[in-house]
Structures are given as C-alpha cells and as structure tokens.
Amino acid sequence: MKTGTTGLGAQWTTWVPVVAAIALVLGWGRHLPGLAVTLVGLCLVGAVLAAVHHAEVIAHRVGEPFGSLVLAVAVTVIEVGLIVTLMAGGGAKASTYARDTVFAAVMITCNGIVGLSLLVAAVRNRVAVFHAEGSGGALATVCTLATMTLVLPTFTTSRPGPEFTSSQLTFAAVSSLCLYGLFVAVQTVRHRDYFLPVAREGQRSDPDEHAPPPGVRRTWWSVALLFVALVAVVGDAKLVSPTIEGGVESAGLPKSVVGVVIALMVLMPETLAALRAARRDRMQTSLNLAYGSAIASIGLTIPAIALASIWLPGALILGEDATHIVLLTLTAVVSALTVVPGRATLLQGGVHLVLFAAFVFLSFSP
Template sequence: MITRFRPAAAQWTTVVPVLAVVLLVLTWPRSLPGPVVAVVACFLAGAVLAAVHHAEVIAHRVGEPFGSLVLAVAVTIIEVALIVTLMADGGDKSAGLARDTVFAAVMITCNGILGLSILVGALKHRVAVFNAEGTGAAFATIATLATMSLVLPTFTTSTPGPQFNPTQLVYAATASIVLYGLFVATLTVRHREYFLPVTPAGDLLDPDDHAQVPGGRETLQSAALLALGLTAVVGLAKKVSPTIERGVAAAGLPAAVVGVVIALLVLLPETIAAVRAAVRNHVQTSLNLALGSALASIGLTIPAVAVASAWLKGPLLLGLGPTHLVLLALTVAVGTLTVIPKRATPLQGGVHLAILAAYLVLAVSP
C-alpha cells in the first residue's frame, strides 16, 4: 500500500471519526427525519474513508503484502458489522442479505476492482503485469469458497429453500475460516514473494519505494482512530439502513439491491486505493486488494452470520439463483484466463468490467 500522508489528510481523518461517534451518541435512541439522515449519511461516508485511510497508514507501516491484508480485513469488519446489524432488525425480509452482500462483494472485487485496475495499469503501461502464482492461488480459493458457501445451498435437499441445515452450515463456516487462514499464512509467511509487485521481466518491485513510512506514534494513533471509525460506521449504518431499505422498496427495486449498496459503500475507498497502485504499475498490489477483500468477505462473513443465525430470527438463505450462478461461473472462467498469462491488456480489464455491468443491470432489473 502506497500512500503519501499529507497534513491536511491527517487533520480531517482525525476529526471525522470523532465527530461521527459524537453524532452517533446524539442520534442513537431516536427515529431520524430525512434531513438528519442526510447528515448521518455524510458522516458515515466520511467515517468509511477515514477508517480506510488509517488502515492504509498501518498497512504502510507493516509493508506489502501485509498492507493489503490489513485494509481487506478492516473493510470486511465494516461489511460484516453492517450485515449482522441489518439482519438483526430485518427478520424474514433480510434472510438473503448476507448472501446478496457477499455475492455483490465478490462481483465488485473480482470484476470491478480487478478489471478497473488491469484497465488502468494496461492503458498507462501498455500491459498490466502481475504474479500468477499468488494471484492464481487467491482466485482458486475464492472460487472454492464461493462454490461451497453460495452455490451448494441451492442444491441441498435436507432443508427447504436455498439454505444449509445446521451441520452443513457449521462445515461451510469452518471450511471458510480454515481456507482463509491458509491464504493469510501463504500471503504473509510461506510464499510472501508471490504477492509482491513485479516488473515485465518478472523481477520484484519495492511496493513502498515512493512513500514516507509513518512513525510509531502515528501508527498507534491511526490504530485508535481506525477502531473509532469502525465503531462509527457500524452505528451510523444502523441508523440509515431503514432509509436505504425504504428507498429501495419505494423505487420498486428488488431487495437484493440493498446488499449491492452495502458492498459498493464499503468497497469504494478500497477501489480508489487499488487504482492508485495500478497507476504506479503495482498491479499486483491492486489484485491483492481485490482478491484479498473477496476472500475476507466470504471467509469472515459466512462464519459470522453462521454464529449470528443462532440468535437471529428467520432463515439464513445462502444459495444463489440461476442468473447469479451463471455470472459466478463466467467470473471464474474469465478470471482464470486472465490470471494464467501473468499479464493482461485493456481488453481483459474491459471484459471483467462488462461482467460487473451485467450484474448491476440484472440486480436492478432481474
């Protein structure tokens, strides 16, 4: 992760999380009118951006690829908290929220962030180069976890509807945790070199060669503000979620659009970070962000909602419908063909973005 830590950025990213928590305390026990919801939404967006900024500070301190992991986990904590918060209040109508949000995150990361990073990197540097060993391993893990958690529930027969029975859910949650843990160990310990940026000749690049490393005091401050920002995000999201749901219903859109909105919200700052890395020809860092977020989304969200389902009301629907199954299969096939050559042109980036566009169109108009 490469970030230049400007004083101005440091000032607003310090103030916004504090103000967001103050606003959360003032509005928590009350039903909010429209203008106040708009103010809360602005602070929610600011808290997300500030939280990711502080995650980047910590990430830069620990280095790449640890940096991508820190940011991915921070973003996923936000996502999991939003999902569980909305499910706690939604009852039966939020039964598919976890599935919709996780699938949206997979499509946005594996097609949107990945495609945009390849497109930007290839347009600026002729081709986008990356390490196929690390990227391929991450993509294979995503395909496996997505199939076990989102595809198999559609075809199980022990329970009605696209859901697991308790034994199957425990297995899916356990497998998700174990495979995500293996990925983290591979990323950070055993094969760290597979996830570092490379030159067209295959030589490793220094991912932090143009950035000033933050000091220990700044890192500790960012850790505290990151925790504060995440708390604000979770609380403020709970306050605006009824408005989001009412707006989706009033527009006549499917309930799955709520999951898309959540995923777009929490992944926007990460998208910006990935594009910045691609501009510097560090496409591998961009792919670490994209695929690491997809893995964290499945590997941490499914276990979290599995535990939460023990006390949440209503069923937990995880299985995808036919249209989404086709889009997932297309994503896996195209992603495999993109990764194998170790380099990509703008065409591959455009193909992934076209798949994301198809997903968004079908989400609004199934």
C-alpha cells in the same frame, strides 16, 4: 501517500473519522430527516477517504502484503457485525441478508474493483503486470469458498429449499475458516513474494515506497483512527439505508438492491485504495485488496453467521438462484483467463466491468 511530520491534529484525516463517529452515535436508532441524511452521507464519504489514508499509513509501516490484509480484514470484521445485527432484528425478511451481502461483495471485488484497477493500470502503462502464482491462488480460494457456501445449498437435498442442514452449515463454516487461515499463511509467510508488486525493468522507483516509514506512535494512531473510520463507514451506511430502502420501494425495485447499494458503500475504502495502487503501477496490491476482501467476506462471514444462527430466529437461506450462479460461473472463468498470464490489458478490464454492470443491472431488473 505522505508520511512526513505534519502535525497529526492539523490533518483532516484525524478529525473527520471522529465527526463521522459522532454523527453515528447521534443518529443511531432515530428517524433522520432529509438534511440529516445528507450530512450523514457527507460524513460517510469523509470517513471512507480517511480510512484509505490510514490504511496506507499502516501499509507503509508493515509493508506488503500485510498492508492489504489490514484493510480487507478490518472492513470485513465490522461488516460481519453489521450483518449479524441486522439479521437479529430483521425477522423473516432478513433470511437472505447474509447471502445477498456476500454475493454482492464477491461481484464488486472480483469484477468492479479488479476491472477498474486493470483499466487504470493499463491506461497508464499499456499492460498491467502481476504475479500469476499469487493472484491465481487467491482466485481459486474465492471460487471454492463462493461455490461451497452460495451454490451448493441450492442443490443439496437433505433440507427443502436453498438451505443447509445444521451439519452441512457447520462443515461449510469450518471449511471456510480453514481456507481463510491457509490463504493468510501462504500470503504473509510461506509464499509472501508471490503477493508483492512486480518491479518492471528500468522502472522509476516510487518515491512513496522509499519514503521513511511512519513512526510507531503515528502508526498506532492510524490503527485507532482506521478502526473509528471503518465503524463510522458501516454505521453511517446503516443510517442512510432506510432512505435508500424508501427510494427502492417507491421505485418498485427488488429489495436486494438495498444490499447492493450498502455493499458498494461499505467497500468504497478498498476500491479507492486499489485504484491508488493501480495508478502507481502496483497492480498486485490492487488484486491483493480485491481478492483478499472477497476471501475475508466469505471466510469470516459464513462462520460468524453459522455461529449466530444458533440463536437467530428464522431460516438462513444461502443458496443463489440460477441467474446469480451463471454470473458467478462466468466471473470465475473470465477471472482465471485474466490472472493466469500474469499480464492484462484494457480488454480484460473492460470485460470485468461489463460483468459488474450486468450484475448491477440484473439486481435492478431481475
């Protein structure tokens, strides 16, 4: 990450988010032809790369673990807005949209991002090191939130089907919000040192880490451009979703595949940022991004959906089926075995990637 004095107006990371946002405004609510969809797709990729850059600028200014928190929360807040918007206009077919999106986010972060980051870190340094205390606490929070909101509705009996009653949904929403707030307090205040990158003995210092932090003006510019870029990422992903839906329907694939593809696009900024951190032997930052995104995805989405369900039409189905419950359980067990030692090798990265591949494959072929 470079934080020098290069003119902000001359950097592509300044104008690409603006162009992507303009494409979003021009294309919103319209049927886009093939060429337009291609251009929007290019804008989407550019906005993702720009978002990662500006998140790193902010992270360099505020330090870890606040930097990881900024990107995770920003993406999740905008993603929640997208879910509520789609559910409001989706009718009965949108009853599982929140569940599918949140579960996809958990599998992508806990297996896809973690697996790729471990692979990159282990290839470069043989062994990836991180704080077991911080990562273990974050993983425990993810597992608790996922079980309470995605598994329990399948087994409750007060209402038929994988649904919560109003009181049960309220309890899940309040509990999720409280756990999220507690995690943020522990991560940023009380036990902040558990979430800082591990320094190896004799390790060469990272030149980016000791570079002068960006000024206040540039930091605020990056905050504004990060917001614009993330809005463009989520909005442009929505614009290309009809094309994806058409392709999925033509191929005879399950509709849940659309949610997986959209989640993959929306989580691209966290993925790239985590891989960059792993490449610089900052595995703890990668885990902060992965688990922090999963916690934010559940801890902010469920309360927002619970509140929105007051006026949203149709049922709200949150309970997962047996296949996804098995995948979630296996992910929890494997993740615990990965983070408890505080060290991981290529093997752990490969196991997580196989679990992620299983999730993607079973999404296409349930």
